[in-house]
Amino acid sequence: MPGITDWDDAYANIVHIPGGAEFPDRWLRDAAAFRATRAPEAVGGGEFHLPEGAPRGLMVFIHGGYWMKFGPAWFSHLAQGALARGWAVLLPGYPLAPTGTLSGMRDAVAAQVAAAAERVAGPIALTGHSAGGHLAARLICDDSPLPAPVLARIRRCLPISGLFDLRPLQQTAMRGDLGLTDEVARRESPLFHLPARDLDLHIWVGADERAVFVQQSRLIHAAWAGWPDRTDLTVEPGRHHLDVIDGLADPAHPLTEALLGGF
Incomplete structure (x- = not known):
């Protein structure tokens, strides 16, 4: 990758x-349409969806937005894949920056x-x-x-991503x-922690994303390899940063299978 100047x-x-500018409105519409068919319960600042029958487990999806935008209400529809497979789904909310701090977001999601x-x-x-991928990784770090x-x-x-x-x-x-002081950047970067060992780690990123996102995914995959029970990396062809999450709405999509398969 050539040197970055901007x-x-x-x-x-x-x-x-x-x-790209149309995606947030599309998410909001799709999420609202899904909630109209089955209203979630509230858990803290998040949404909690229960499947038909006893849940097979709990799936947690943490939203993105550079820690400054969005909330669970933009992404409710992404619960569909897990719900169809019999999993309960939590979409946590967290206090957004600049009011919220990175550590405060992590702790809110954990609660x-x-x-x-x-x-x-x-x-x-x-x-x-x-x-949200950052926060998911932070929750399995050695200071979780x-x-x-x-x-x-x-x-x-x-x-x-x-x-x-x-x-x-x-x-x-x-x-x-x-x-992002030097101290905060190092403390809140999963790269500078070790992950929990007794789990599977699967890093997922779109092949058509900005080069830095693919680089970040390859970096953590290499750094954490050998610590969890299993460490995988998928660079999904034809996906960019905004549509790479779409597969979660489909119970049969490879992304949903990678998350929930084998249980």
Whole structure:
């Protein structure tokens, strides 16, 4: 990859995707249409969806938006794949920057996961997109705020297009809103932690994403290889940063299978 001179552009997604600006409104419409068919319960600031019958486990999807945008209400429809496979689904909310801090977001998500885990037996499958992929990875780090019994139930973590080394973002205009001092960037980067060992890790990223996102995914896959029970990397052909999550709405999609298969 050639040297980067404009880090804001390197980490920009919407402007480099045809029709990219339309995606948030589309997500919001699809999510609202899904909720109209089955209203979720509230768990903290998140949405909690129960399947028909006893849940096989708990799937957690943490939304993205560079820690500054969106919320569970944009992504409710992504619960469909897991629900169809008999899993309960939690879409946590978290306090957005600049009011919220990265550590505060991590702790808020952890509290909601712990609350949902009290209601659902069985394994936990943890995923998240972009900034949510970062938070998913942070929850399985050696300083995880999750209660030990809950962390032990996480059998698979699948960050999608995540951000695992936050130091490059110090070169962007986001650094102020995110409070990215040198200390914060290192402390909140999963790259500088070791992950839990007794789980499967699957890193997922779109082949048509910005080069830095593919690089981030390859970096954490290489750094954490050998620590979890299993470590995989999928670079999904034909997917960019905004449509790489679409497969979660389909119970038969390879992304949903990678997250929930084998349980």
